[in-house]
Amino acid sequence: MHIAITGAAGFLGQRLVQQLLARGELRQQPITRLTMLDQVEAPLPEAGDVSLAALALDITAPGALDSVLDQRPDVIYHLAAVVSSAAEADLELGMRVNFDATRALLEGCRAKELTQTRLIMASSVAAYGGALPAVLDDMTALHPQNSYGAQKAMCELLINDYSRRGIIDGLVLRLPTIVIRPGRPNAAASSFASSILREPLNGEEAICPVPVELPMFVMSPGKVVEALIHGAEVPSKSLAPFRAFMLPGITVTVAEMLEALRETAGEKALSLVRHEPDSRIEAIVAGWPARFETAKAKQLGFTGDDSFKQIIDAFVTEQQ
Amino acid sequence: MHIAITGAAGFLGQRLVQQLLARGELRQQPITRLTMLDQVEAPLPEAGDVSLAALALDITAPGALDSVLDQRPDVIYHLAAVVSSAAEADLELGMRVNFDATRALLEGCRAKELTQTRLIMASSVAAYGGALPAVLDDMTALHPQNSYGAQKAMCELLINDYSRRGIIDGLVLRLPTIVIRPGRPNAAASSFASSILREPLNGEEAICPVPVELPMFVMSPGKVVEALIHGAEVPSKSLAPFRAFMLPGITVTVAEMLEALRETAGEKALSLVRHEPDSRIEAIVAGWPARFETAKAKQLGFTGDDSFKQIIDAFVTEQQ
Ligand SMILES: NC(=O)c1ccc[n+]([C@@H]2O[C@H](COP(=O)([O-])OP(=O)(O)OC[C@H]3O[C@@H](n4cnc5c(N)ncnc54)[C@H](O)[C@@H]3O)[C@@H](O)[C@H]2O)c1
Ligand SMILES: NC(=O)c1ccc[n+]([C@@H]2O[C@H](COP(=O)([O-])OP(=O)(O)OC[C@H]3O[C@@H](n4cnc5c(N)ncnc54)[C@H](O)[C@@H]3O)[C@@H](O)[C@H]2O)c1
Numbered sequence: 001m002h003i004a005i006t007g008a009a010g011f012l013g014q015r016l017v018q019q020l021l022a023r024g025e026l027r028q029q030p031i032t033r034l035t036m037l038d039q040v041e042a043p044l045p046e047a048g049d050v051s052l053a054a055l056a057l058d059i060t061a062p063g064a065l066d067s068v069l070d071q072r073p074d075v076i077y078h079l080a081a082v083v084s085s086a087a088e089a090d091l092e093l094g095m096r097v098n099f100d101a102t103r104a105l106l107e108g109c110r111a112k113e114l115t116q117t118r119l120i121m122a123s124s125v126a127a128y129g130g131a132l133p134a135v136l137d138d139m140t141a142l143h144p145q146n147s148y149g150a151q152k153a154m155c156e157l158l159i160n161d162y163s164r165r166g167i168i169d170g171l172v173l174r175l176p177t178i179v180i181r182p183g184r185p186n187a188a189a190s191s192f193a194s195s196i197l198r199e200p201l202n203g204e205e206a207i208c209p210v211p212v213e214l215p216m217f218v219m220s221p222g223k224v225v226e227a228l229i230h231g232a233e234v235p236s237k238s239l240a241p242f243r244a245f246m247l248p249g250i251t252v253t254v255a256e257m258l259e260a261l262r263e264t265a266g267e268k269a270l271s272l273v274r275h276e277p278d279s280r281i282e283a284i285v286a287g288w289p290a291r292f293e294t295a296k297a298k299q300l301g302f303t304g305d306d307s308f309k310q311i312i313d314a315f316v317t318e319q320q
Numbered sequence: 321m322h323i324a325i326t327g328a329a330g331f332l333g334q335r336l337v338q339q340l341l342a343r344g345e346l347r348q349q350p351i352t353r354l355t356m357l358d359q360v361e362a363p364l365p366e367a368g369d370v371s372l373a374a375l376a377l378d379i380t381a382p383g384a385l386d387s388v389l390d391q392r393p394d395v396i397y398h399l400a401a402v403v404s405s406a407a408e409a410d411l412e413l414g415m416r417v418n419f420d421a422t423r424a425l426l427e428g429c430r431a432k433e434l435t436q437t438r439l440i441m442a443s444s445v446a447a448y449g450g451a452l453p454a455v456l457d458d459m460t461a462l463h464p465q466n467s468y469g470a471q472k473a474m475c476e477l478l479i480n481d482y483s484r485r486g487i488i489d490g491l492v493l494r495l496p497t498i499v500i501r502p503g504r505p506n507a508a509a510s511s512f513a514s515s516i517l518r519e520p521l522n523g524e525e526a527i528c529p530v531p532v533e534l535p536m537f538v539m540s541p542g543k544v545v546e547a548l549i550h551g552a553e554v555p556s557k558s559l560a561p562f563r564a565f566m567l568p569g570i571t572v573t574v575a576e577m578l579e580a581l582r583e584t585a586g587e588k589a590l591s592l593v594r595h596e597p598d599s600r601i602e603a604i605v606a607g608w609p610a611r612f613e614t615a616k617a618k619q620l621g622f623t624g625d626d627s628f629k630q631i632i633d634a635f636v637t638e639q640q
Contacts, residue, residue: 132459
């Protein structure tokens with residue numbers, strides 16, 4: 001079992017690498033080779049018997065992936081991407097990395113006849129937008145309101161069509177907002193959702209810029225990585241007629257997130273959260289869909305977090 | 321008012337040219353220039369005061385549209401495309417003509433800063449597919465089951481994103497099945513829908529390969545061209561959040577189509593239709609959605625045919 005991962009030095013890529021090495025097998029076959037691709041050189045973890053390579057390359061360069069595809073990986077995780085704000089600031093960059101590189105990867109697989117290779121890409125809740133219904137489901141149209149979402153939605157169509165034609169065995173998982181991310185607060189509108197938990201758990205102050213009634217659709221990093229792994233194992237005949245769908249996140253209000261924080265870390269932690277409304281952030285986050293029926297994902301055996309409390313506890317355990 | 325039309329030598333392009341010349345104005349401004357672009361040289365009709373040009377060029381050639389875009393057309397109709405069967409038979413051809421040429425056109429408009437130019441593209445019912453609801457609406461997901469539909473859906477996303485960014489003032493109209501097309505029966509699965517009316521109206525036999533209970537979503541060529549013209553006139557601020565939607569076709573069963581034939585042309589015409597079931601054609605056509613709520617189009621003032629009888633009568637009048 002040879003697995004290749006683009007964006008392997010990133011947040012999800014790194015966790016996926018660790019999880020795959022910890023499991024040692026995929027599809028009941030021992031993992032013998034793992035190839036990490038990223039423009040940043042990924043650190044080489046302890047890998048036991050697995051033949052590990054970390055290649056620093058720009059996936060948008062012509063033929064960049066040829067040598068990896070020549071090795072006929074059984075599973076390719078395509079996680080390299082530029083984030084929403086970067087794709088909005090620079091249309092060319094977003095098109096090149098988020099769309100053209102995906103197309104080149106598909107064409108590479110086609111040239112090498114990797115018809116049995118499972119290609120798994122991460123799409124996003126940002127692909128949704130416009131006049132959304134109260135509860136979204138697998139048949140809700142994608143009307144993205146940012147270039148990142150449009151590029152992801154175009155990749156979904158392309159991967160589905162190449163899979164339907166039998167060129168590749170593709171799958172696209174739309175990820176809920178990932179909470180709790182490690183690190184520091186940043187400029188992303190979603191930053192607060194991790195920050196209001198992570199900082200107080202570390203005894204630091206955090207700012208909540210939105211009303212506590214605001215609902216969000218979230219998934220823990222652990223469950224997302226579990227879904228990426230499960231995505232390699234679902235039978236391909238169960239994926240038609242459309243190979244892109246939302247993962248089963250859970251819907252929680254900010255108030256419920258904070259209540260779970262209180263249960264785990266007490267009143268003192270909760271008191272570290274300062275409420276400073278920011279109408280710009282509220283407007284962005286309020287536009288994100290928060291309620292989904294994820295029938296397809298559930299039917300295929302993807303699972304979400306049991307509760308928000310569990311998300312917090314997993315974060316605390318991981319940090320120890 | 322300068323109007324440029326790609327695919328101007330085609331079925332809809334030719335009708336659009338004639339209709340525009342007959343009107344003489346668009347957006348209450350006299351049409352001064354009309355540029356027809358097609359790989360096939362379009363015939364030059366009588367044009368009065370309008371400065372008319374027919375350029376034979378391949379829109380997929382690099383810079384093919386530069387000289388036209390330099391003239392800063394106010395409205396661009398982008399109708400050049402390869403049909404469904406050709407796009408399915410040749411993935412590269414479909415991607416190049418149906419997708420890359422659209423992207424190149426958008427990039428050309430961006431380079432020339434044609435931010436006020438209304439770009440109107442034709443999408444298709446073939447963009448829908450998969451597990452569809454009984455009645456589709458503006459929020460029904462596009463899960464295309466053929467490459468032509470996937471390419472059209474990708475163009476919709478791109479045109480919407482470029483419009484949202486203010487690069488161009490785009491609009492994509494999804495067309496119902498067009499009935500009655502002139503010409504002869506052909507290999508297209510939809511061919512019978514025109515043939516079972518057109519041939520008997522001309523005193524010839526026709527074959528109906530599907531059960532008469534089968535419903536279809538149809539629009540006359542005249543109404544489609546009217547919609548293309550109206551598409552140039554709807555205010556751009558009314559188009560957000562998503563600039564692609566289905567036109568208001570009408571739902572009719574084959575039985576209703578044949579009943580309208582009988583009303584117009586009598587029992588004798590009806591008796592020219594032979595019923596010879598073809599399960600391959602039935603399977604394809606039965607997969608096409610037949611019932612739509614076209615709220616967005618109607619709200620924007622697009623109109624459909626009043627009745628199927630009217631569609632037949634318009635065809636008869638036109639032929640005389
Ligand atoms: N984290 C989330 O909340 C979230 C939500 C939805 C979808 N996603 C998607 O999941 C995937 C992984 O997300 P992440 O949070 O790990 O992102 P990340 O930014 O941490 O990692 C992306 C990686 O891609 C690499 N990369 C970018 N451009 C490259 C190029 N041209 N060549 C080679 N490598 C390049 C970066 O160096 C980075 O290591 C992305 O596709 C992202 O769009 C993430
Ligand atoms: N007719 C329908 O039932 C229907 C339904 C839905 C959508 N549409 C869409 O409407 C548009 C017009 O349809 P139509 O029925 O008039 O099609 P058509 O095939 O009659 O016309 C298309 C024209 O595009 C031209 N063309 C193709 N490739 C070209 C290239 N590389 N460079 C320059 N010109 C090129 C062809 O020469 C042709 O004249 C198309 O985009 C089609 O996909 C049509």
